[in-house]
Amino acid sequence: MEPGEFNRYRRAMCACGHSHDGHLAAEDCKGSVEQDLVSATDEILIASVFRDLRTRRQLLRSVGAATLLAAMGDILPLGTLRALAQERAPLEKKEINVGFLAITCATPLVMAKEKGIFEKHGLNVALQKTPGIGLIRDKMINGELDVSQQVMPVAIATSAGAGGNLVPAKVLTILNQNGNSLVLALKHKDNRDPRNWKGFRFAVPFDQSHQALQLRHYLAEAGLDPDKDVVYRVVPPSEYVSNLRVGNIDGFFGGEPGGQRAVVEGVGFIHLLSRDIWENHPCCSVTATDAWIRQHPNTFLAVFRALVEAGLYSSAPENRAGMAEILARPEYINAPANVIQQVIGGRFADGLGAVRNVPDRIKFDPFPQYSMAVWLSVQMSRWNMLPADVDHKRLAQTVMLAVDAKKILAQQGIEVPEPKFGIERILGKEFDANEPDEYLRSVRRPN
Numbered sequence: 001m002e003p004g005e006f007n008r009y010r011r012a013m014c015a016c017g018h019s020h021d022g023h024l025a026a027e028d029c030k031g032s033v034e035q036d037l038v039s040a041t042d043e044i045l046i047a048s049v050f051r052d053l054r055t056r057r058q059l060l061r062s063v064g065a066a067t068l069l070a071a072m073g074d075i076l077p078l079g080t081l082r083a084l085a086q087e088r089a090p091l092e093k094k095e096i097n098v099g100f101l102a103i104t105c106a107t108p109l110v111m112a113k114e115k116g117i118f119e120k121h122g123l124n125v126a127l128q129k130t131p132g133i134g135l136i137r138d139k140m141i142n143g144e145l146d147v148s149q150q151v152m153p154v155a156i157a158t159s160a161g162a163g164g165n166l167v168p169a170k171v172l173t174i175l176n177q178n179g180n181s182l183v184l185a186l187k188h189k190d191n192r193d194p195r196n197w198k199g200f201r202f203a204v205p206f207d208q209s210h211q212a213l214q215l216r217h218y219l220a221e222a223g224l225d226p227d228k229d230v231v232y233r234v235v236p237p238s239e240y241v242s243n244l245r246v247g248n249i250d251g252f253f254g255g256e257p258g259g260q261r262a263v264v265e266g267v268g269f270i271h272l273l274s275r276d277i278w279e280n281h282p283c284c285s286v287t288a289t290d291a292w293i294r295q296h297p298n299t300f301l302a303v304f305r306a307l308v309e310a311g312l313y314s315s316a317p318e319n320r321a322g323m324a325e326i327l328a329r330p331e332y333i334n335a336p337a338n339v340i341q342q343v344i345g346g347r348f349a350d351g352l353g354a355v356r357n358v359p360d361r362i363k364f365d366p367f368p369q370y371s372m373a374v375w376l377s378v379q380m381s382r383w384n385m386l387p388a389d390v391d392h393k394r395l396a397q398t399v400m401l402a403v404d405a406k407k408i409l410a411q412q413g414i415e416v417p418e419p420k421f422g423i424e425r426i427l428g429k430e431f432d433a434n435e436p437d438e439y440l441r442s443v444r445r446p447n
Contacts (some may be wrong), residue, residue, distance in 0.1 A: 055309045083352035092296045093391030095124050096303070099136045099148035101142045102129055102333045103237050103255035104343050105284035107323065108364055110332050112310035118425075121309075129331065131234040133206035136413055140289065144383040146296070147303055149175060150287040151209040151375045155399050158379070160386050162208060168290040171400050172300075174309045175284040176198035179343070180211055182218070185244055189269055189352060194222035202237035203252035205245055213344050213379040214277050216251040220443075221427055226383070244268050255283065256343040256362065257335050262351070264339050269351030273361060278426045280363065282372045295331040311366030317359075320344055334338040370396040371422040371433035378436045382443055391423060 046068060050056040059068055100106040104200035109127060112118050118125040128210030130136040133151055140148040142160070157170040184191075191197075197219070204212040216226040224230065235243055240258040243249045245267045252258065253274075273280060286307050293300045313319055324341035327333045333340060342348035346359040373396035380386040431439060 009048040044067050058312050091299045093299045094229045099128050099130045099145040105255050108310040108314045111314050117306050117310050140433040147288045149284050152282045152285050153208050154286045156377050157208045159399050171285040173366040174282045177280045177363040178275040179253050182253045182271045183262050183268045184271045185261045198229045200250040201231045203233050203249045211253040257339045260339045260342050269442050308366050309352050311364050314364035371424050374433040375424050
């Protein structure tokens, strides 16, 4: 902590990210939306966990102190975190293996390595490129990987025991939002109506992936039966384009740069971006098992700090220059830099003769929300991937590092309204995460 940080953080902190002394009340701050009051111990905790001043200010400005504490408290009890922050205990493990997939979703992990962010937090990280989601999940479960990139539903699925794998896990951070596309072979450029897609073969990266769930929902909204009218093939992201080229599939829904590569290589076109279905949807997460976190609490804190900082770094537009060249290297995505640039820069050819400009084609905001997890788990129940008796809201609270300000502020004697699950808008329709069972009743088909 920098000199003077203790006194500065003992004062009231507001959502603008600054503290206020007697000369400037929080309610007078023009950048303030709300005032978050936390105890001196918790102020020290925030400053200790997020020691970089710029990172800390960005977090306080964007989410507020109470939300930040709640997010940390969802992973380890605040009492443990406070003790760790005060004791500054040594890391249990400095040499850690982190798995990643060769897609642009992995950008914060790559930047954390390349920009020395892992090293700054005392970690010597070996990034291990893994070709498929099933494999990277299994490596995390069996301990070959300490922490790994996973598509968002994986931690939800393993924590709920889907497929017989009951392995409680946590989503540390969201790696990215958006950043996927639904691509069709060029022969279908005049067949853009999904009602005409009966018999299509689609590649997805994993059965329990947000890509598969979004595709199923899109088809169902068009009136198709996603279980009967199309065929799904689980294909590693690196093999989307080759399968499209030889005609093994009619299209794919997957992470970039697969979609843009299909366009550049003249074998497919972008039918829609994933954000066109669900704007700001979560894509990949950084996940660790509960067992690993309990065994390595100090190391977990270091990884958590590094990943939040890397996410914020990757989110900043001014840092995007030069990223494509780094990501393009063989040890990372191993794709042409000009293809990757079209993804992270947001100006791209769609394969149908148009050049589009979508600045948020991919985003890297690190904090998840409960409602994201609820929609995904509800869709898994809808398509019989999860047990029928799942408590979707409780599952989200257990897995996700998310907002739970009430329980934190209550410890400080401050009464606030009950925290609420938010509204997600998918294909123009509202999904209320407060009513997952009602939604399921509305979409379930008779047996």
